[in-house]
Amino acid sequence: RQRALLWAVLLAAWQAAWGQLRYSVPEEMPKGSVVGDVAKDLGLQLPALRDRGVRVVSEGRTQYFSLHGKTGHLVTAERIDREQLCRLVEKCVLRCELIVEGEMKFYEIEVKITDINDNAPSFKEIKRERRINEMTAPGSRFPLPVAHDPDVGRNSLQSYELSGDEHFSLAVQAGPGGDQRPELVLAKALDREEAAFHELVLRAMDGGDPARTGTARIRVTVLDANDNAPVFSQAEYTVRVPEDVPVGSLLVTVTATDADEGLNGHVKYNFHSISDRASELFSLDSETGEITLKDNLDFEEMSLHELEVQAHDGGELSDETKVSITVIDVNDNAPELTVSSSLSEISEDSPSGTVVALLHVQDRDSGANGEVRCSLDRDVPFRLQSSHGNYYSVVTARELDREQVPEYNVTVRAADGGSPALRSSAVLSLRVLDVNDNAPVFSQERYSARVAENNAAGALVLRVRATDADWGQNARVRYRLSEGRLFTLDPRTGDVKVTGPLDYEERKYYEASVEGKDGGGLTAHAKVHIDIIDVNDNAPTI
Template sequence: MPKGSFVGDVAKDLGLHLLELSDRGVRILNKGRTQYFAVHGKTGHLATAERIDREQLCPLEEKCVLRCELIVEGQMQVYGIQVEITDINDNAPNFRQAEKDLRFMETTAPGSRFPLPDAHDPDSGRNSLQSYELSGDEHFSLAVQAGPGGDQRPELVLAKVLDREEAAFHELVLRAMDGGDPARTGTARIRVTVLDANDNAPVFSQAEYTVRVPEDVPVGSTLVTVMATDADEGMNGQVKYSFHKISDRASELFNLDSETGEIIVKDDLDFEEISFHELEVQAHDGGELFDTAKVAISVTDVNDNVPELTVSSAVSAISEDAQPGTVVALLKVQDGDSGANGQVRCSIDKDVPFRLEKSYEDYYRVVTASELDREQVWEYNVTVRAVDGGSPSLQSSA
């Protein structure tokens, strides 16, 4: 939907009068840096303020919900709003490897299977990747296996004995199709070269490598070294390493040394962005036989975010005959860390006649705690402090 599209009639749904909207002031706070929604003061309608890309906002979620808050300043009232973003088929399946070169021994037994490049479609449901098909040569067929997460993994199956003297090369086309209407497709070209014998494949020292690393690990650090051995000699026994399956973000964060098998950090990690990475690495010998291993990298949280206190609304003056419990300010507290590092305690000065009250989720109200007397004290500076549960803890004040 284009920018400015109607989302909902907030004024009608919440029973707000248009006069209230214009006189008392209404603001929309979106959760995040980008303001995706705005409210029109004259109509009370909620509308899109930016174009919304579901695949960018919710790349791994079936249901995409954006949350925002409506603040009616005159009432010191906060309303929560949730907007579900539904998917359209605006992405075609895409192969990270548009071309793949494979090398088969002519002694390879029929029925042997080899992994093919897999496609990715960021759309959801039927609009996402649904099936694969292979065309090009009677010597090969396609099998699709289900991965641990339910994903489809295409494999090339040797259906007929190869004869290098008959054909040294085979050209194949792998197609990936989604379930949209109309359907979108992506293709990858597979070139098979028929070689002579290499009868030992590399073998990894373990099937899965598990690593735990703090998010503040220095760039250039080696997280883990994968190792595979090959019983063959010469070129057939020389092992090189490569990533077989890795996300776009992980490829920006990690580098694999093809000679040593070291996985090295090449950019700053951020627990709040992604806390877990699962990679697949392959060890290839000189004859293109291989073994595959998983690498699971857990990023642990470091207390690197200071609690943020934001004064959402406040009054600058109050009558001395105001009753105890009168609201003078509305604040929001948030901390980007998780667990104890993100648990924030708020407090207020003990020597002022004000106290804190929990309002809505992360909101607090500053209210009068006792009767006021202007002739004794005509002005107060009230400080609210926020301290997280990290060790050492971080704090801020407003």
């Protein structure tokens, strides 16, 4: 037992290392039941689960599982009925993905739904009348109703019992698929004058503990001789139909003939062995043998239906034939394109190859109809990169430049290989964040002005102007002047003003350097030249 537990732990660790976990859980468990310890099996700490944006995504529209944020356990989100969910397959497996948005990672999870014995065997007909000629030889066999049990394994149908009288016994034969077919065996010759009717009970039992049972009552009516049984024209009928064939269409006609006359030669048809789903899809005309469609076919649900048709005459002699209906796929499913995770903004200096979105694509069709090709617009700096299975990553193809394109709406397109192809698309909206990659630029390399002497303090001399192609704080320019004694420079507006009166006779011009610096520390420089204009403010002296 300890060795088996060790192997299970090693297997879970190996699978987790390769991005896949497998668990099993019985059906009909209450909502919130623990399936497995995902955090432990993936080596994730509980605080990291909340910080990294971990969530569980199930295939299809119904979410059968969720992640418990406090414990890291994978739990059931709904009560799961294996027979309803996987009625056409014996092995019932649900798949989902664990998406770690903060790390752009995902892990595949497979959960096997195990069966419990919650269904008893049942007969479609709980009462069946059998008409047998009194001349029928002992040892003759007659098909009996077949019981169905949607459970699997030991919980499914295991055996039959027959109770009644000494004239009949039970034999069980194996059908083409390995299923059990009960047969009524005539053990003792019949005498209609002695007994015109025989009442029997057929019991079907499963292998559960305790076992469940279902019963059908068989009434045998003893008739006079009928020495010819119906004979089908073919031992097997095969037909191929596209899945979009209209409801009500005639699919195939089975034909049997009987050499007898009158009631003993009148042939009627019925389904002898048919699955629950096939009984919902096909109808059989008991008089003509025409098999018609009464519900829409779906290749993705089931591509082959096998039916057994019985022809019986008025004396209850019969023959059986097999009808195989192959469903041909048509391109009736468009690709399903899902954005599993995506960024809403990215810095313009992000390196080429940065992942901005994780996509999942699938198509329920088969062959070329299910082969999906994904593409992006040609004029965007992004490319698609195959990730794993049906996952794709959208990555940057080159460095971005916010000053050229500040925002992208990237359309991802998916098209299948059908003719005509079916398509779907998704739009990724991405805002480019600014980095300080542009220095300020002055409108002039050299600014000049002329000012009359004896001017008033605070007079505006000139205005310098620098622009920055960046955004926000990176684009805000502040100014500084090297000459700070006679002139001032407003650091926000770039206005150069005098601090007091100037004197031409003292100095005829001034030169200074002005600096513009953005919010990220990048700078630019320009020259300022100011000429002083002489006015007649001095009288002649002798």
